[in-house]
Each structure stands twice: as structure tokens, then as C-alpha cells.
Amino acid sequence: MSQNAHERIGLDVGTSRVVMARGVPGDYRFASQLNAFLSLPYSKLTCGVLEKENIPSTVAGDQILVYGDAAERFADVLHVETRRPMREGTLNPEEPDGPAVVRSIIELLAGGGQKSGARICYTVPAPPLGCDESPKFHQAALAQLLGELGYKARSLEEGLAVVYSELEDSNYTGIGISCGAGLSNVCLAYLSVPVVSFSLPRAGDQVDAGAARAANEVATRVRLLKEQYFSLNGQHGATTLPPKLNQALKVYYEDLIQALVQAMREAFQQRSLPRIDRPIPLVLAGGSTLPTGFRERFEQAIRQTDFPLHISQVRLASEPLHATAKGALVAALADM
Amino acid sequence: MRPCELPPDPDLLQWLDRQARQVCDPVARLRYLRQALDCPQTIITERRPRAVLMPIVVSLLLLASPAPTGSGAAAPAWHPTPLTAPARQAAPLWLVERTDAFEQYSNGLRVERDFLTAGELRRPRWAPRHEQDGAQPPDPAGIVFHASENDPAPFSPEQNVRLKREGRALLAWVRQHRLYHYLVDRFGVVHRILEDEQRAHHAGQSLWADGRWIYLDLNESFLGVCFEASTTGPEPPQLSPAQLRAGRALLEMLRARYRIAAENCVTHAQVSINPANRRIGYHTDWADGFPFAELGLPDNYARLLPSMLLFGFEADDLYARRAGARLREALELGRLEVARQAQAGGLSLARYRRWQQERYRQACLRCRGVKESSP
Numbered sequence: 001m002s003q004n005a006h007e008r009i010g011l012d013v014g015t016s017r018v019v020m021a022r023g024v025p026g027d028y029r030f031a032s033q034l035n036a037f038l039s040l041p042y043s044k045l046t047c048g049v050l051e052k053e054n055i056p057s058t059v060a061g062d063q064i065l066v067y068g069d070a071a072e073r074f075a076d077v078l079h080v081e082t083r084r085p086m087r088e089g090t091l092n093p094e095e096p097d098g099p100a101v102v103r104s105i106i107e108l109l110a111g112g113g114q115k116s117g118a119r120i121c122y123t124v125p126a127p128p129l130g131c132d133e134s135p136k137f138h139q140a141a142l143a144q145l146l147g148e149l150g151y152k153a154r155s156l157e158e159g160l161a162v163v164y165s166e167l168e169d170s171n172y173t174g175i176g177i178s179c180g181a182g183l184s185n186v187c188l189a190y191l192s193v194p195v196v197s198f199s200l201p202r203a204g205d206q207v208d209a210g211a212a213r214a215a216n217e218v219a220t221r222v223r224l225l226k227e228q229y230f231s232l233n234g235q236h237g238a239t240t241l242p243p244k245l246n247q248a249l250k251v252y253y254e255d256l257i258q259a260l261v262q263a264m265r266e267a268f269q270q271r272s273l274p275r276i277d278r279p280i281p282l283v284l285a286g287g288s289t290l291p292t293g294f295r296e297r298f299e300q301a302i303r304q305t306d307f308p309l310h311i312s313q314v315r316l317a318s319e320p321l322h323a324t325a326k327g328a329l330v331a332a333l334a335d336m
Numbered sequence: 337m338r339p340c341e342l343p344p345d346p347d348l349l350q351w352l353d354r355q356a357r358q359v360c361d362p363v364a365r366l367r368y369l370r371q372a373l374d375c376p377q378t379i380i381t382e383r384r385p386r387a388v389l390m391p392i393v394v395s396l397l398l399l400a401s402p403a404p405t406g407s408g409a410a411a412p413a414w415h416p417t418p419l420t421a422p423a424r425q426a427a428p429l430w431l432v433e434r435t436d437a438f439e440q441y442s443n444g445l446r447v448e449r450d451f452l453t454a455g456e457l458r459r460p461r462w463a464p465r466h467e468q469d470g471a472q473p474p475d476p477a478g479i480v481f482h483a484s485e486n487d488p489a490p491f492s493p494e495q496n497v498r499l500k501r502e503g504r505a506l507l508a509w510v511r512q513h514r515l516y517h518y519l520v521d522r523f524g525v526v527h528r529i530l531e532d533e534q535r536a537h538h539a540g541q542s543l544w545a546d547g548r549w550i551y552l553d554l555n556e557s558f559l560g561v562c563f564e565a566s567t568t569g570p571e572p573p574q575l576s577p578a579q580l581r582a583g584r585a586l587l588e589m590l591r592a593r594y595r596i597a598a599e600n601c602v603t604h605a606q607v608s609i610n611p612a613n614r615r616i617g618y619h620t621d622w623a624d625g626f627p628f629a630e631l632g633l634p635d636n637y638a639r640l641l642p643s644m645l646l647f648g649f650e651a652d653d654l655y656a657r658r659a660g661a662r663l664r665e666a667l668e669l670g671r672l673e674v675a676r677q678a679q680a681g682g683l684s685l686a687r688y689r690r691w692q693q694e695r696y697r698q699a700c701l702r703c704r705g706v707k708e709s710s711p
Contacts, residue, residue: 334367
């Protein structure tokens with residue numbers, strides 16, 4: 001048995017970022033890269049420069065694909081848009097190079113060396129609300145590429161990963177929500193068992209696209225401005241944003257929050273839930289939960305609704321951008 | 337949206353909730369819950385085999401615990417799955433041929449007799465856990481797995497001469513000291529050292545228990561099977577594929593022949609004790625990494641140690657460091673259960689342990705009685 005066989009890794013393959021978690025309880029370590037790439041026409045000279053500058057890239061036919069965080073830097077310099085291997089939480093069928101890019105990003109995060117036998121737990125979206133079909137192609141494609149890299153791979157739904165990451169205190173009972181770029185994933189778990197889980201095609205990308213249309217802006221610029229200045233309670237930097245964009249972002253965020261709360265109501269009312277004798281916590285994770293005031297507004301929306309479960313608290317994950325990967329790692333460690 | 341079924345009994349779930357809260361390590365707690373409430377959708381790409389930990393824990397708790405006095409401490413009524421896997425329709429297994437040189441069994445197992453030596457007869461030492469009707473446990477009652485702990489050469493063709501030389505030297509040593517009943521060398525050759533009814537000096541101070549019997553001094557009631565391997569090096573212990581194949585066939589033969597329960601097939605580290613300082617694990621071979629599953633056994637690392645649960649033996653730091661994650665988890669659960677038993681009996685932990693020590697002394701006396709009355 002190789003030393004790698006004892007290694008456990010958590011991997012969050014998100015629409016926006018790929019996050020890898022390693023370590024043990026109390027000493028988790030994270031690495032992440034942008035899940036994006038851009039292509040350049042192939043030339044030996046460009047290849048040489050990229051290699052010399054240590055910029056992650058790979059050759060695909062007559063193109064050079066620059067991927068990860070470097071892609072965004074290059075895009076700024078070259079004034080082009082980055083491309084994304086994933087869309088709405090799954091591999092983008094319009095990007096044939098998508099799986100190869102995701103593979104390269106995972107290799108970049110994992111570092112060199114043979115991975116034979118290391119166990120990896122990777123996150124996948126839950127089936128959409130009202131549908132029992134999981135995203136099988138996406139899941140199988142990731143399993144295949146991780147297998148080719150030498151990992152023993154298992155998948156875990158994103159919402160459940162948030163539960164495993166954040167709800168230890170409540171014995172893994174509660175609601176975990178991962179609100180990323182492409183999808184929002186919700187999981188109600190009871191004693192670690194997923195009772196209800198679903199995904200909703202409402203997340204950061206839809207907010208950005210909607211606000212961009214309304215404010216006549218480019219989505220990428222909206223995202224950058226949003227990450228830097230936007231606040232849902234108007235306490236932080238709101239004056240720095242153009243008023244129209246600020247208003248549009250508020251509208252679309254409000255829409256996202258209401259859609260999530262209504263979807264949870266619908267999903268939880270459809271199922272006969274286990275008798276839970278005390279209020280349960282709800283944890284929010286993912287990049288779209290980062291704007292100041294998001295948690296407060298979400299809690300307000302829950303409290304204003306006839307919600308079918310008693311919620312003890314609504315809180316943000318300790319590290320919203322890493323929670324899903326951490327949960328996947330916890331699952332991998334537990335799966336010995 | 338895909339639902340996942342939970343056990344319908346809310347009392348059971350609440351009881352599990354309370355039990356799990358006592359496991360400090362978050363990963364161990366999650367593992368405990370997931371195995372207790374095994375759900376195929378928790379991990380959706382690869383369905384895990386049905387969990388065994390919870391039935392084992394609950395069975396042991398129910399079997400071993402004194403009747404709880406407080407209503408809050410009692411486990412709700414629950415019928416766990418059997419400790420052993422459901423009996424398959426096993427193919428008949430018999431001794432095909434025995435010569436001075438070898439034994440051939442119908443499952444393909446071949447046992448070499450070239451290092452066979454003579455020994456004294458075993459005199460089983462056991463005591464019933466509860467008042468019983470004069471029934472006796474099977475003999476031999478179990479198997480203890482050992483590692484030779486020699487410093488093995490790398491398993492490669494270039495090392496063939498060294499591998500052979502070391503194997504022969506080990507066999508000579510084992511025969512000289514009558515250490516085990518069987519030794520499985522690196523090439524998967526099974527050697528018989530002693531006949532099964534003879535005593536091997538393999539377990540020393542040791543104890544184990546199943547649902548009905550307590551066994552002391554396992555040299556007298558358990559067979560010793562040693563794999564040529566080291567469990568003390570920096571690398572995790574690893575058996576060769578040939579050793580795994582041979583070990584599986586050997587276990588199949590022994591369990592079929594003597595009707596040995598799977599729960600009584602355990603490693604030396606799990607049974608070894610030091611009565612002088614009341615510590616578990618005077619020997620620690622296979623404290624981690626024993627391939628129970630590959631040998632067709634349930635994960636017996638999950639079993640709570642009878643030495644801890646029944647007789648108040650404790651694990652020291654060295655033992656805990658040597659133990660793998662599964663054994664450490666069993667140690668933690670065992671500690672919690674002993675504390676719960678003490679609390680249920682209205683005793684301080686120290687006083688409860690003194691009572692357990694007295695129970696150990698009495699068990700030794702009872703076992704001695706069995707020994708003295710044995711033919």
C-alpha cells in the first residue's frame with residue numbers, strides 16, 4: 001500500500017472556483033484556483049514564454065489553454081473574456097475543452113507526484129428541485145478524470161458537504177446551503193443523513209447577468225464591482241457603486257433569497273420530515289453569501305415566511321469559500 | 337429532490353443523537369452516525385456495504401452493560417442485525433489428503449508440514465458471561481492474528497534469495513519456540529507449526545469475550561495465525577496478494593472446521609493485556625491495518641475491547657498512538673461506555689473500575705476452575 005493510500009482530499013468543483021482541502025481536524029489547509037481558462041493561438045514562442053514565467057497552460061490542438069488564476073490575469077492584459085469549463089454547476093457542454101481544463105486545474109492544485117490510491121471526495125450538485133435525476137454525466141466525467149489521475153473518488157452533494165463542514169455542534173443536523181456561482185444547493189440533514197436535498201438554478205451568475213442587463217454593464221465588471229463594493233444593507237461602500245447597478249444588484253439578490261426560501265418551503269412541505277424535537281441551525285456558504293447583510297436579509301426572509309421548520313439560527317460558514325471543500329474532506333476522512 | 341429514509345423509531349434516533357454527542361472528534365462522530373444510519377445517498381457514486389459498527393456497538397452494549405438504573409441511559413429496544421454476516425450456502429469443505437509433507441483441502445488450501453513440531457495439548461480457559469445451562473464454547477473458540485515483526489526485504493524478484501532465506505530463518509525460529517499454529521510466509525505458503533489441539537505460545541496474557549463466553553489466556557483456547565509482515569515500520573503494514581489469498585483460504589478452512597465465529601477472529605493488539613499495570617496492549621501487532629475485509633471478515637476493529645468494557649483495563653498513550661483510526665474509535669466508545677455504566681450504577685469511575693478489577697479476579701478464578709476440571 002503506497003503512502004498516498006492514506007491521503008484524504010476534499011474537492012469542491014464549483015462553477016467559479018475549484019477548491020482543494022487537505023489536512024486533519026484542527027489543521028485544514030486549502031488551495032484554490034479560478035475555474036476558468038482562455039485560449040491563445042499556438043506558437044512555440046508563446047509556449048516558451050508561458051513556461052518560463054511558470055504560467056499554468058496546456059496545449060490542445062492549435063490552441064494554448066491558460067487556466068486557473070492566471071487566466072484572469074491574462075484576460076485583463078489581453079482585454080478578452082475568460083471561458084468557463086462549467087456552467088450552472090455542471091460541465092459546460094459548449095466547452096469541449098472543459099474536462100481537460102478541470103483536470104489540469106486539479107493537477108495544479110494537487111501538485112506533482114503520483115496520486116495512486118489517495119481517496120478524494122468531490123462535490124456535485126443535487127438534482128434540481130422537483131426532479132430525481134442527478135447530473136449523471138457531470139458526476140461520471142469527474143469520476144473518470146479523477147480516476148485517471150490515480151484517485152479513488154467518491155462524490156458528495158454540495159449542500160451535504162456544507163452540513164459536514166459546519167454543523168458538527170448539532171450532530172450534523174440542520175440545513176446547509178451552498179450558494180455559488182452557477183447553482184444554489186440545499187440539504188436538510190438529520191444526524192448526518194440527507195433527508196431533503198435539491199439544487200436551484202439561481203446563484204451569483206444569474207445575479208450578475210440580471211444586474212448587468214439592467215444596468216447596461218458587462219457581467220464580468222458587475223462581478224468585480226459586486227465583490228468589492230456591494231452591500232445588501234447599504235452599510236459598506238454602496239456609494240461607490242453606480243446607483244443603478246446597486247439597485248439592480250439588490251433586486252436580483254432579493255430575488256435569489258426569496259427564490260431559495262420559497263424553494264425550501266416547497267421542498268420541505270412535500271416531504272414528511274423526521275420529528276426534530278428542537279430548532280435546527282441553517283448555514284450559508286459559497287461566494288454569493290459574501291455581501292454584507294446577506295445573512296441578515298436571509299434570516300429576515302425565513303422569519304417572515306411560514307417556514308415548515310423551526311430555525312434556531314441562520315449563520316454564515318466560518319469560511320464561506322472553503323466550507324464545501326472542507327465538508328468533502330471531512331466526508332473523505334470519515335470514509336476510512 | 338431525493339428523499340432518504342431514516343429509521344422510523346424516534347426514540348432510537350434520539351438515543352443515537354445522545355450517543356454521538358459523546359464522540360469528541362468530528363470525523364469520528366460523523367463516521368459513527370453514518371455507519372449507524374447508513375444511507376446509500378450519503379455517498380452517491382459508490383454504495384457502501386451495509387454498516388456493521390452500530391449493530392456491533394449496540395449488541396456489545398446490550399450484552400455487556402449492567403441493567404441501567406436510570407431511564408435516560410437505556411438504549412431503546414432495537415433488534416440489530418446479527419454480528420456475523422448471514423450464512424451463505426457454503427460449499428462443502430474437507431481434508432482431501434494428508435501426508436507427512438502437506439495437507440490438501442478441498443478449497444485449494446495447501447498446508448505445508450515441513451516445519452511441524454510437537455507441543456502440549458491446549459487446556460481451554462473460559463467462563464460463561466451469564467448463568468448458562470452447562471453448554472461449552474467451541475474449541476478452538478477463535479483465532480488471533482499476529483505479525484512476525486521481522487524486518488522483511490522488499491517484495492521484489494531481485495530480493496528472491498533474501499526473501500527465501502529470511503522466510504526459512506523465521507520458520508526455524510517459530511518452530512523452535514512453538515509460537516503459532518500457522519505461519520503464512522511472504523509467498524503465500526501456509527506452514528503448520530503445531531497441530532490445532534496443541535498449545536502455541538502466541539498470545540501470552542490476553543483475553544477476549546463474545547456474547548456468551550469470556551476467554552482468558554488465549555494460548556489455551558484460540559489458534560495463532562501469523563503473517564510474515566512488520567507492523568512497526570514507517571510504512572503501513574501490507575500483506576502480499578499471495579498472503580491474502582492463502583490467508584483467506586486458511587480462514588475459510590478453520591472457520592468451517594471449528595465453527596469459529598467471525599467476532600472471535602481478532603488481532604493480537606486487541607487481545608493483549610498487562611494485568612500488572614492493567615493496561616491494554618502489551619503487544620501491539622496489527623493495532624492497525626489488518627485486512628479483515630480482504631480475508632472475508634467483518635471489520636473487527638470496530639468491536640469494543642472486552643478487556644476495557646468488562647474488566648476495567650485501560651489504554652495508554654503508546655497504545656493509542658499505535659492504534660489505527662478504527663481501533664481508536666472503539667477505544668473512545670469503550671471509555672464512554674464504561675463511564676456510562678459507572679454512572680448508571682451510581683458509582684464513581686474509580687469505584688466502578690475497582691469493581692471491574694474484582695470481576696476480572698473472579699473470572700480468573702472461574703477460568704482456573706474450568707482448567708482444573710478439564711481432562
